[in-house]
Amino acid sequence: MSVWAAVLAAGLGCYLLKLAGLSVPTSVLDRPVVARVADLIPVALLAALIAVQVVATSHGTLTLDARAAALAFAVLLLWRRAPFLVVVFGAAGFAALLRLLG
Amino acid sequence: MPEARAAGDPSPLDSVEARRGVVRDSLAVGLATGAYGVSFGAVGVASGLNVAQTCALSLLMFTGASQFAMVGVIASGGAPIAGAFTALLLGTRNTLYGLRLAPLLGWRGPRRWAAAHLVIDESTAMTVTRPDRALARTGFLTTGISIFALWNLATLVGALGGEALGDPRDYGLDAAVGAAFLALLWPRLDQPLARVVAVLAAAVALGVVPFTTAGVPVLVAGGVALLAGVLVTPRSSTEQARRDPG
Numbered sequence: 001m002s003v004w005a006a007v008l009a010a011g012l013g014c015y016l017l018k019l020a021g022l023s024v025p026t027s028v029l030d031r032p033v034v035a036r037v038a039d040l041i042p043v044a045l046l047a048a049l050i051a052v053q054v055v056a057t058s059h060g061t062l063t064l065d066a067r068a069a070a071l072a073f074a075v076l077l078l079w080r081r082a083p084f085l086v087v088v089f090g091a092a093g094f095a096a097l098l099r100l101l102g
Numbered sequence: 103m104p105e106a107r108a109a110g111d112p113s114p115l116d117s118v119e120a121r122r123g124v125v126r127d128s129l130a131v132g133l134a135t136g137a138y139g140v141s142f143g144a145v146g147v148a149s150g151l152n153v154a155q156t157c158a159l160s161l162l163m164f165t166g167a168s169q170f171a172m173v174g175v176i177a178s179g180g181a182p183i184a185g186a187f188t189a190l191l192l193g194t195r196n197t198l199y200g201l202r203l204a205p206l207l208g209w210r211g212p213r214r215w216a217a218a219h220l221v222i223d224e225s226t227a228m229t230v231t232r233p234d235r236a237l238a239r240t241g242f243l244t245t246g247i248s249i250f251a252l253w254n255l256a257t258l259v260g261a262l263g264g265e266a267l268g269d270p271r272d273y274g275l276d277a278a279v280g281a282a283f284l285a286l287l288w289p290r291l292d293q294p295l296a297r298v299v300a301v302l303a304a305a306v307a308l309g310v311v312p313f314t315t316a317g318v319p320v321l322v323a324g325g326v327a328l329l330a331g332v333l334v335t336p337r338s339s340t341e342q343a344r345r346d347p348g
Binding site for chain 2: 002003004005006007008009010011012013014015017018019020021022023024032033036037038039040041042043044045046047048049050051052053054055056058060061062066067070071074075078083084085087088089090091092093094095096097099
């Protein structure tokens with residue numbers, strides 16, 4: 001699958017997911033199991049994405065480098081209630097600084 | 103829009119004042135959120151997409167976490183289809199938002215089709231707290247449209263800037279993706295179960311990294327949410343679960 005095909009298919013799919021929510025009867029969400037799984041899916045996916053993004057290499061190995069240090073810095077910023085942009089570019093700047101020094 | 107006014111509607115002056123307040127708050131959220139499209143644009147081209155593909159994601163997908171997830175999977179060497187699946191899984195939460203918004207907004211037909219594209223975290227947050235349908239629609243449209251316009255403009259700026267920068271690693275942009283995901287996850291970690299699921303999902307993902315191609319670990323970790331949601335029954339909803347098996 002080319003990048004373009006994936007972009008178009010995922011874009012259309014994400015739109016249909018939004019439309020489905022506006023169109024489906026509310027009773028579906030009344031099932032507690034459905035509601036709990038739906039709440040937890042973004043948590044699991046985001047946590048996994050962070051782990052893979054920060055610790056894995058493109059060769060399928062795990063490593064701790066400037067990305068992990070930058071994530072720790074992001075935790076500090078979030079804990080101090082910094083806004084989204086500050087967290088994202090703060091972490092980038094921290095990683096860049098470490099690479100410049102190292 | 104010709105709409106029947108709800109009974110007990112406040113005086114026209116009060117309602118103009120209330121509307122102004124909703125517009126002001128919604129625009130503030132729209133400006134703050136739309137601006138971080140710059141980071142998506144920069145991360146998109148850093149991940150190997152071209153400027154047009156990065157902008158197409160913001161235009162067509164228009165849901166930040168899914169967009170970051172898709173380019174994140176591609177950046178780590180994953181197949182585009184694995185990125186697309188991850189984006190769709192993350193996009194399922196917009197379905198839940200839609201379920202909550204439908205009765206508040208009360209739109210049908212073409213208006214519903216158009217509104218659906220604007221169903222995201224922020225537009226939902228600025229809609230669900232409103233006391234009546236008129237203010238809910240004002241909050242939804244002001245937030246949704248201002249974010250859509252700015253997010254796409256900012257994506258273009260970030261993507262063009264990112265391409266001119268050279269090696270994105272020199273600027274730490276690869277680390278920016280993890281930080282963006284963490285900032286999106288952070289507000290959800292206020293519940294103990296969410297924290298446990300987050301740690302387990304991260305561990306499962308890293309555990310399967312050596313044995314799978316990129317993109318797959320994240321999908322496998324999604325199984326943690328499925329298991330936790332099915333197996334862990336909060337005490338408060340035990341009664342309800344018993345009455346409603348499956």
